[in-house]
Amino acid sequence: MAHEAREFVSTEEIETLKRDMQKIRDDLKEICRTAGMSIKTKSEECKEQIGEMLENMKSKTGQYFSDAYKEAREKSGEAVEKSRDVVKEYPLTSVFAAFTAGVLLSSLLRRR
Numbered sequence: 001m002a003h004e005a006r007e008f009v010s011t012e013e014i015e016t017l018k019r020d021m022q023k024i025r026d027d028l029k030e031i032c033r034t035a036g037m038s039i040k041t042k043s044e045e046c047k048e049q050i051g052e053m054l055e056n057m058k059s060k061t062g063q064y065f066s067d068a069y070k071e072a073r074e075k076s077g078e079a080v081e082k083s084r085d086v087v088k089e090y091p092l093t094s095v096f097a098a099f100t101a102g103v104l105l106s107s108l109l110r111r112r
Contacts, residue, residue, distance in 0.1 A: 087094040
C-alpha cells in the first residue's frame, strides 16, 4: 500500500511539474512576444529620431549655404560697384591697368 501511495504522489507531482512547465513556457512566450514588440517599437522610435535629425541637419545645412550664397552675392555686388566707381574716377589709369594685365597674362600663357 505504501507503494501505491507513492505512485499517486509521484503522479500528482508529475502533473504539477507538467503544469508548472507549461506555465513557464507560456510565460516565456509572452516575455519573448513583449520583448519583440518592445524592440520593434524602440527601433521604430530610433528610426524616427534619426530621420528627424537628418531633416534638421539638412535644413541647417541648406540654410547655411543659402546664407553663404547671399553673402557672397552681396560682397561681389559691392566689389563690382567699387570697381565701377574706381573706373569712373580714374578712367585712363583703369584702361592702362587692364592693358598691362592683358599683356602680362598673354606673355605668361605663351610660355606654356
